[in-house]
Amino acid sequence: MSTQESNTQNLTLVQAVRDGLKSEMERDDDVIVLGEDVGKNGGVFRATEGLYDAFGGDRVIDTPLAESGIIGTSIGMAAYGLRPVPEMQFSGFMYPAFDQLVSHAARLRTRSRGRFTCPMVVRAPYGGGIRAPEHHSESKEAIYTHEAGLKVVVPSTPYDTKGLLAAAIRDPDPVVFLEPKLIYRAFREDVPEEPYTVELGEAAVRREGEDLSVFTWGAMTRPTLEAAESAAEDGIDAEVIDLRTLSPMDTDAIVESFKKTGRAVVVHEAPKTGGLAGEITATIQTEALYYQEAPIARVTGFDVPYPLYALEDYYMPEDTRIEDAIRETYGA
Amino acid sequence: MSTHRDPRDRVQVLDEDGGVREGATVPDIDEDSLTEMYREMRLARHFDRRAVSLQRQGRMGTYPPLSGQEAAQVGSAMALADEDWIFPSYREHAAAHVRGVGLDSTLRYWMGDERGNDPDDANVFPVAVPIATQILHATGAAWAADLTGDDAAFLCYFGDGATSEGDFHEGLNFAGVFDVPAVFFCNNNQWAISVPRERQSASATLAQKAHAYGFEGVLVDGMDPLAVYQVTSDAVSKAKDPGPAGDDAPGRATRPTLIEAIQYRFGAHTTADDPSVYRDDDEVERWKRKDPIPRLEAYLRERGILDDESVDAIGESVESEVASAIDAAERTERPAPAEMFDHVHAERTERLDEQAAHLERLRERYGDEELLE
Ligand SMILES: Cc1ncc(C[n+]2csc(CCOP(=O)(O)OP(=O)(O)O)c2C)c(N)n1
Numbered sequence: 001m002s003t004q005e006s007n008t009q010n011l012t013l014v015q016a017v018r019d020g021l022k023s024e025m026e027r028d029d030d031v032i033v034l035g036e037d038v039g040k041n042g043g044v045f046r047a048t049e050g051l052y053d054a055f056g057g058d059r060v061i062d063t064p065l066a067e068s069g070i071i072g073t074s075i076g077m078a079a080y081g082l083r084p085v086p087e088m089q090f091s092g093f094m095y096p097a098f099d100q101l102v103s104h105a106a107r108l109r110t111r112s113r114g115r116f117t118c119p120m121v122v123r124a125p126y127g128g129g130i131r132a133p134e135h136h137s138e139s140k141e142a143i144y145t146h147e148a149g150l151k152v153v154v155p156s157t158p159y160d161t162k163g164l165l166a167a168a169i170r171d172p173d174p175v176v177f178l179e180p181k182l183i184y185r186a187f188r189e190d191v192p193e194e195p196y197t198v199e200l201g202e203a204a205v206r207r208e209g210e211d212l213s214v215f216t217w218g219a220m221t222r223p224t225l226e227a228a229e230s231a232a233e234d235g236i237d238a239e240v241i242d243l244r245t246l247s248p249m250d251t252d253a254i255v256e257s258f259k260k261t262g263r264a265v266v267v268h269e270a271p272k273t274g275g276l277a278g279e280i281t282a283t284i285q286t287e288a289l290y291y292q293e294a295p296i297a298r299v300t301g302f303d304v305p306y307p308l309y310a311l312e313d314y315y316m317p318e319d320t321r322i323e324d325a326i327r328e329t330y331g332a
Numbered sequence: 333m334s335t336h337r338d339p340r341d342r343v344q345v346l347d348e349d350g351g352v353r354e355g356a357t358v359p360d361i362d363e364d365s366l367t368e369m370y371r372e373m374r375l376a377r378h379f380d381r382r383a384v385s386l387q388r389q390g391r392m393g394t395y396p397p398l399s400g401q402e403a404a405q406v407g408s409a410m411a412l413a414d415e416d417w418i419f420p421s422y423r424e425h426a427a428a429h430v431r432g433v434g435l436d437s438t439l440r441y442w443m444g445d446e447r448g449n450d451p452d453d454a455n456v457f458p459v460a461v462p463i464a465t466q467i468l469h470a471t472g473a474a475w476a477a478d479l480t481g482d483d484a485a486f487l488c489y490f491g492d493g494a495t496s497e498g499d500f501h502e503g504l505n506f507a508g509v510f511d512v513p514a515v516f517f518c519n520n521n522q523w524a525i526s527v528p529r530e531r532q533s534a535s536a537t538l539a540q541k542a543h544a545y546g547f548e549g550v551l552v553d554g555m556d557p558l559a560v561y562q563v564t565s566d567a568v569s570k571a572k573d574p575g576p577a578g579d580d581a582p583g584r585a586t587r588p589t590l591i592e593a594i595q596y597r598f599g600a601h602t603t604a605d606d607p608s609v610y611r612d613d614d615e616v617e618r619w620k621r622k623d624p625i626p627r628l629e630a631y632l633r634e635r636g637i638l639d640d641e642s643v644d645a646i647g648e649s650v651e652s653e654v655a656s657a658i659d660a661a662e663r664t665e666r667p668a669p670a671e672m673f674d675h676v677h678a679e680r681t682e683r684l685d686e687q688a689a690h691l692e693r694l695r696e697r698y699g700d701e702e703l704l705e
């Protein structure tokens with residue numbers, strides 16, 4: 001981290017996105033923002049508000065409605081030397097760009113033995129819980145994490161958002177930056193006005209504990225902390241680790257915490273099957289099996305297409321469900 | 333088979349005051365159908381107003397309004413026969429209603445209930461939210477009908493923004509190559525959220541893109557229900573009965589048509605959008621002069637088909653129809669949580685059974701209130 005004493009602003013997570021973009025655009029003329037409605041409209045969540053006026057239409061670009069077009073041209077721009085930060089309006093609409101992401105962005109460095117690279121950051125609001133229409137609520141972080149060559153970041157606080165976004169933009173390789181829109185405006189935090197980075201690939205311990213480790217990220221971090229506090233009232237001391245970066249994943253932090261506690265719960269919104277909880281569990285099994293004292297629990301979405309909002313509260317893990325798993329795992 | 337039109341000529345029947353334009357041919361529609369056309373447009377307008385207010389009151393989720401776009405939807409849907417199909421985007425509540433989808437179903441869908449996407453027996457495909465994806469489905473269904481010898485046309489709605497997606501180009505290309513009975517109906521409402529039409533494409537018209545795929549493109553005043561009805565009828569007849577088969581030479585697809593219906597969305601993109609950020613009121617006011625409802629009303633009054641009394645009666649009947657649809661939608665019991673697991677596959681897998689049982693255990697242990705807080 002590269003912060004010094006400086007002035008701060010009290011920002012929401014989405015304001016921290018905007019502030020992060022702005023300070024990186026001021027630092028580096030090669031950084032440009034493009035996507036659907038990111039210009040005049042300032043983005044449908046206002047994540048790019050004010051940038052069009054500040055930097056003009058050549059650096060904050062409203063594109064035609066075409067995700068493959070946005071990501072494919074960003075790859076060309078990045079290879080040519082710019083640092084594009086394309087926005088996908090919702091992660092549910094990223095799939096037309098999937099071919100460009102996995103067949104090209106993720107592999108350009110490998111395929112050209114380093115001659116061509118793809119320093120771009122694909123930003124997308126993701127996740128559920130906001131009573132949105134169909135296809136606006138999915139959590140598909142696992143499919144990008146599965147793709148070698150892509151880095152995947154999910155911030156959970158305004159401070160981290162600005163710092164991780166800056167680190168992602170300065171990173172020499174493509175980064176998928178998934179923004180948990182459920183907490184875009186949920187709370188504020190002091191964020192330095194100065195540019196700073198939060199290193200990619202480092203988890204954060206959000207609550208220290210001795211009895212059990214809970215691994216999570218993004219919007220699930222807050223209900224997980226609530227569940228941990230509530231379990232603490234009964235003397236269960238849970239450690240809560242926010243992974244922040246899913247690829248590369250901070251497996252050292254995971255294993256270190258597990259060696260201390262011997263028990264784990266993994267929490268994510270995404271469906272259980274093929275979700276990252278499986279990967280985390282396997283990592284623990286491989287590296288710390290002999291420390292294990294109980295089965296590892298997964299608190300996740302169900303293996304169903306994300307339901308329309310009448311049922312979404314049953315789908316989404318929340319503090320009661322998480323606390324239930326903490327108690328079961330503690331007692332097992 | 334209809335005469336081919338030049339995609340630069342905008343077909344119009346009614347002028348802004350509802351008079352018949354010089355030289356225009358009025359389509360052959362009986363009086364009852366004309367009254368129905370008017371009523372459907374009034375119904376759509378009133379439904380739209382109520383739906384926006386339901387959202388504002390927290391009784392419904394995000395909703396995409398259609399005011400200003402009634403003529404394009406009603407005029408085109410009424411030009412279809414029973415056996416024909418529509419493949420909507422997310423804004424075609426009026427077209428869906430003409431095709432037999434109850435307003436209560438539409439409300440249920442936007443109230444977050446999947447069952448609203450199950451439009452009874454209507455020949456209406458489910459709403460497509462991911463832009464332009466439905467264009468390929470319509471092409472595929474039309475192709476299948478052709479392969480199986482069915483005599484039906486497939487009308488697909490999408491917006492101006494959708495013409496930028498790859499799926500639009502792939503759909504129209506397949507339609508041309510396999511010469512399928514499809515009508516591609518572009519609701520060009522000038523905006524894709526905040527992005528203006530001219531930013532989507534450097535083409536002078538969207539209709540002319542049809543030429544690249546070897547078939548006819550038609551430009552129509554989408555706020556003139558009679559013109560919309562006419563061009564859609566022509567396209568549907570051509571889809572079903574293309575006349576003598578052309579040869580296989582490029583540029584000879586005889587059945588598909590791309591219709592670009594020029595229109596304007598009076599309201600926000602959705603209830604989550606604030607159009608004052610990207611467009612001025614002057615523009616909206618200019619387009620309101622083309623409002624399709626007073627235009628058709630003036631025409632029908634002039635012809636003696638409507639008078640004050642019948643207009644009032646229609647007003648009252650649409651209000652009560654919308655009120656009962658809202659009532660029906662709100663009185664529907666919310667879906668049971670178990671529903672989530674029921675339609676994932678034809679049969680629930682063991683894993684889904686386990687997960688459903690787990691959810692039930694949690695509900696028993698904690699109660700819904702605590703689980704959903
Ligand atoms: C593939 C995809 N990308 C982005 C979106 C988000 N989005 C919803 S509507 C819309 C604009 C659509 O404009 P247009 O095609 O003109 O249709 P209109 O809404 O004006 O009827 C956008 C960008 C989406 N639904 N699907």
Ligand SMILES: [Mg+2]
Pocket residue numbers: 491492493519520521522523524525
């Ligand atoms: Mg549009």
